[in-house]
Amino acid sequence: MFIPDLLLLAHIFSQPLEIPTRAISLLWALPICLTIALVYKALKLETFRFSTFLREVVLLFLTIIGFLVLVAIVLVIIAYLVRL
Amino acid sequence: MAEKPIKNGFLIYVITIVAWLVPGLGHWFLGHRGRAVVIFLAICATFLLGLFLGGLEMIEPQRSLMWFLGYMLAGIPGIISYLLQNPQIPPGLGRGFDIGQVYAGVAGLLNLLCILDVLMRCHNATLSEKAKR
Numbered sequence: 591m592f593i594p595d596l597l598l599l600a601h602i603f604s605q606p607l608e609i610p611t612r613a614i615s616l617l618w619a620l621p622i623c624l625t626i627a628l629v630y631k632a633l634k635l636e637t638f639r640f641s642t643f644l645r646e647v648v649l650l651f652l653t654i655i656g657f658l659v660l661v662a663i664v665l666v667i668i669a670y671l672v673r674l
Numbered sequence: 675m676a677e678k679p680i681k682n683g684f685l686i687y688v689i690t691i692v693a694w695l696v697p698g699l700g701h702w703f704l705g706h707r708g709r710a711v712v713i714f715l716a717i718c719a720t721f722l723l724g725l726f727l728g729g730l731e732m733i734e735p736q737r738s739l740m741w742f743l744g745y746m747l748a749g750i751p752g753i754i755s756y757l758l759q760n761p762q763i764p765p766g767l768g769r770g771f772d773i774g775q776v777y778a779g780v781a782g783l784l785n786l787l788c789i790l791d792v793l794m795r796c797h798n799a800t801l802s803e804k805a806k807r
Protein backbone atom coordinates (compact mmCIF):
# COMPACT_ATOMS: atom_id res chain seq x y z
CA MET A 591 0.00 0.00 0.00
CA PHE A 592 2.79 2.37 0.91
CA ILE A 593 4.96 1.89 -2.20
CA PRO A 594 2.15 2.45 -4.78
CA ASP A 595 1.16 5.61 -2.91
CA LEU A 596 4.76 6.75 -3.00
CA LEU A 597 5.00 6.03 -6.74
CA LEU A 598 1.78 7.93 -7.32
CA LEU A 599 3.24 10.83 -5.38
CA ALA A 600 6.47 10.65 -7.41
CA HIS A 601 4.41 10.74 -10.61
CA ILE A 602 3.19 14.24 -9.71
CA PHE A 603 6.80 15.41 -9.90
CA SER A 604 7.69 13.58 -13.10
CA GLN A 605 6.74 16.22 -15.69
CA PRO A 606 6.69 20.02 -15.70
CA LEU A 607 3.35 21.66 -15.10
CA GLU A 608 1.65 23.25 -18.11
CA ILE A 609 1.40 26.96 -17.42
CA PRO A 610 -0.29 29.01 -20.13
CA THR A 611 1.11 32.33 -21.29
CA ARG A 612 -1.62 34.49 -19.84
CA ALA A 613 -1.70 37.46 -17.52
CA ILE A 614 -3.04 35.23 -14.74
CA SER A 615 0.25 33.26 -14.83
CA LEU A 616 1.92 36.29 -13.27
CA LEU A 617 0.24 35.27 -10.02
CA TRP A 618 2.96 32.60 -9.71
CA ALA A 619 5.13 35.46 -8.43
CA LEU A 620 3.06 35.68 -5.24
CA PRO A 621 4.13 32.47 -3.42
CA ILE A 622 7.82 33.15 -3.95
CA CYS A 623 7.43 36.73 -2.72
CA LEU A 624 5.71 35.37 0.39
CA THR A 625 8.55 32.89 0.98
CA ILE A 626 11.16 35.61 0.65
CA ALA A 627 9.24 37.82 3.08
CA LEU A 628 8.84 34.94 5.57
CA VAL A 629 12.49 33.85 5.56
CA TYR A 630 13.91 37.37 5.51
CA LYS A 631 11.80 38.52 8.44
CA ALA A 632 12.46 35.29 10.35
CA LEU A 633 16.16 36.10 10.15
CA LYS A 634 16.03 39.85 10.67
CA LEU A 635 13.67 40.30 13.61
CA GLU A 636 15.50 40.72 16.91
CA THR A 637 12.72 39.25 19.04
CA PHE A 638 10.59 36.60 17.43
CA ARG A 639 7.00 37.26 18.51
CA PHE A 640 4.27 35.85 16.31
CA SER A 641 2.13 39.01 16.07
CA THR A 642 5.13 41.24 15.24
CA PHE A 643 6.46 38.67 12.82
CA LEU A 644 3.12 38.39 10.99
CA ARG A 645 2.78 42.18 10.70
CA GLU A 646 6.34 42.57 9.37
CA VAL A 647 5.88 39.73 6.87
CA VAL A 648 2.66 41.24 5.51
CA LEU A 649 4.36 44.65 5.24
CA LEU A 650 7.37 43.27 3.37
CA PHE A 651 5.16 41.12 1.14
CA LEU A 652 3.04 44.14 0.17
CA THR A 653 6.19 46.22 -0.42
CA ILE A 654 7.62 43.59 -2.78
CA ILE A 655 4.31 43.30 -4.65
CA GLY A 656 4.03 47.09 -4.82
CA PHE A 657 7.47 47.43 -6.37
CA LEU A 658 6.75 44.60 -8.82
CA VAL A 659 3.59 46.41 -9.92
CA LEU A 660 5.58 49.66 -10.21
CA VAL A 661 8.21 47.98 -12.40
CA ALA A 662 5.45 46.45 -14.54
CA ILE A 663 3.83 49.86 -15.02
CA VAL A 664 7.18 51.42 -16.02
CA LEU A 665 7.78 48.60 -18.52
CA VAL A 666 4.30 49.03 -20.00
CA ILE A 667 4.92 52.78 -20.39
CA ILE A 668 8.29 52.13 -22.06
CA ALA A 669 6.70 49.57 -24.41
CA TYR A 670 3.95 52.08 -25.24
CA LEU A 671 6.48 54.85 -25.95
CA VAL A 672 8.59 52.56 -28.15
CA ARG A 673 5.53 51.67 -30.21
CA LEU A 674 4.63 55.35 -30.81
CA MET B 675 17.31 36.24 22.28
CA ALA B 676 20.99 35.91 23.23
CA GLU B 677 22.71 32.80 21.97
CA LYS B 678 24.71 30.52 24.19
CA PRO B 679 28.39 30.99 23.32
CA ILE B 680 29.84 28.06 21.42
CA LYS B 681 33.26 27.38 22.84
CA ASN B 682 34.02 24.37 20.71
CA GLY B 683 35.09 25.55 17.23
CA PHE B 684 34.33 22.13 15.77
CA LEU B 685 30.71 22.48 16.90
CA ILE B 686 30.32 25.59 14.72
CA TYR B 687 31.24 23.50 11.66
CA VAL B 688 28.78 20.79 12.71
CA ILE B 689 25.98 23.34 13.17
CA THR B 690 26.78 24.90 9.78
CA ILE B 691 26.62 21.53 8.02
CA VAL B 692 23.40 20.66 9.85
CA ALA B 693 21.95 24.07 8.88
CA TRP B 694 22.76 23.28 5.25
CA LEU B 695 21.37 19.73 5.32
CA VAL B 696 18.06 20.55 7.02
CA PRO B 697 16.84 24.14 6.54
CA GLY B 698 16.26 25.73 9.94
CA LEU B 699 17.97 23.06 12.03
CA GLY B 700 20.96 25.33 12.69
CA HIS B 701 18.65 27.92 14.24
CA TRP B 702 16.91 25.17 16.20
CA PHE B 703 20.24 24.13 17.75
CA LEU B 704 20.97 27.74 18.66
CA GLY B 705 17.66 27.89 20.52
CA HIS B 706 15.58 29.85 17.98
CA ARG B 707 12.79 27.32 17.68
CA GLY B 708 10.18 29.67 16.17
CA ARG B 709 12.55 30.93 13.47
CA ALA B 710 13.64 27.37 12.73
CA VAL B 711 10.09 26.15 12.10
CA VAL B 712 9.29 29.10 9.82
CA ILE B 713 12.53 28.65 7.85
CA PHE B 714 12.01 24.89 7.49
CA LEU B 715 8.41 25.18 6.31
CA ALA B 716 9.05 28.11 3.96
CA ILE B 717 12.15 26.65 2.27
CA CYS B 718 10.85 23.08 1.96
CA ALA B 719 7.46 24.24 0.65
CA THR B 720 9.14 26.48 -1.96
CA PHE B 721 11.49 23.71 -3.04
CA LEU B 722 8.63 21.20 -3.34
CA LEU B 723 6.53 23.69 -5.28
CA GLY B 724 9.52 24.17 -7.59
CA LEU B 725 9.74 20.42 -8.15
CA PHE B 726 5.99 20.22 -8.75
CA LEU B 727 6.22 22.98 -11.36
CA GLY B 728 9.43 21.91 -13.08
CA GLY B 729 9.51 18.14 -12.58
CA LEU B 730 12.18 16.00 -10.92
CA GLU B 731 14.29 15.85 -14.08
CA MET B 732 14.99 19.54 -13.66
CA ILE B 733 17.62 18.59 -11.01
CA GLU B 734 20.55 17.63 -13.24
CA PRO B 735 23.97 19.31 -13.46
CA GLN B 736 24.57 18.90 -17.22
CA ARG B 737 21.83 21.29 -18.26
CA SER B 738 22.76 24.19 -16.01
CA LEU B 739 25.45 23.90 -13.37
CA MET B 740 24.59 27.18 -11.64
CA TRP B 741 20.94 26.23 -11.11
CA PHE B 742 22.07 22.80 -9.91
CA LEU B 743 24.33 24.41 -7.30
CA GLY B 744 21.33 26.48 -6.21
CA TYR B 745 19.23 23.33 -5.75
CA MET B 746 22.00 21.65 -3.77
CA LEU B 747 22.12 24.60 -1.37
CA ALA B 748 18.66 23.52 -0.19
CA GLY B 749 20.36 20.53 1.52
CA ILE B 750 18.62 17.18 1.93
CA PRO B 751 15.59 18.07 -0.24
CA GLY B 752 17.96 18.88 -3.11
CA ILE B 753 20.11 15.79 -2.60
CA ILE B 754 17.08 13.45 -2.42
CA SER B 755 15.61 15.02 -5.57
CA TYR B 756 18.90 14.50 -7.39
CA LEU B 757 19.01 10.85 -6.31
CA LEU B 758 15.38 10.24 -7.30
CA GLN B 759 15.57 11.75 -10.78
CA ASN B 760 16.17 9.51 -13.75
CA PRO B 761 19.04 10.78 -15.98
CA GLN B 762 17.63 8.79 -18.93
CA ILE B 763 14.53 10.97 -19.06
CA PRO B 764 15.19 14.35 -20.68
CA PRO B 765 13.78 17.26 -18.68
CA GLY B 766 10.64 18.83 -20.04
CA LEU B 767 10.50 22.37 -21.29
CA GLY B 768 8.12 25.25 -21.01
CA ARG B 769 6.94 27.85 -18.60
CA GLY B 770 6.41 25.37 -15.75
CA PHE B 771 10.04 24.27 -16.04
CA ASP B 772 11.32 27.86 -15.97
CA ILE B 773 9.22 28.88 -12.98
CA GLY B 774 10.07 25.62 -11.20
CA GLN B 775 13.78 26.35 -11.67
CA VAL B 776 13.35 29.77 -10.10
CA TYR B 777 11.38 28.38 -7.15
CA ALA B 778 13.83 25.58 -6.34
CA GLY B 779 16.86 27.84 -6.93
CA VAL B 780 15.51 30.60 -4.70
CA ALA B 781 14.76 28.01 -1.99
CA GLY B 782 18.44 27.00 -2.09
CA LEU B 783 19.64 30.61 -1.99
CA LEU B 784 17.37 31.38 0.97
CA ASN B 785 18.91 28.42 2.76
CA LEU B 786 22.36 29.90 2.06
CA LEU B 787 21.14 33.10 3.71
CA CYS B 788 20.04 31.05 6.74
CA ILE B 789 23.42 29.27 6.91
CA LEU B 790 25.21 32.63 6.90
CA ASP B 791 22.85 33.89 9.61
CA VAL B 792 23.65 30.85 11.77
CA LEU B 793 27.38 31.49 11.31
CA MET B 794 26.94 35.15 12.19
CA ARG B 795 24.97 34.32 15.33
CA CYS B 796 27.66 31.84 16.45
CA HIS B 797 30.34 34.46 15.80
CA ASN B 798 28.46 37.22 17.66
CA ALA B 799 27.82 34.96 20.65
CA THR B 800 31.51 34.09 20.86
CA LEU B 801 32.50 37.78 20.55
CA SER B 802 30.10 38.91 23.28
CA GLU B 803 31.39 36.14 25.54
CA LYS B 804 34.98 37.33 24.97
CA ALA B 805 33.96 40.93 25.71
CA LYS B 806 32.45 39.89 29.05
CA ARG B 807 35.74 38.35 30.20
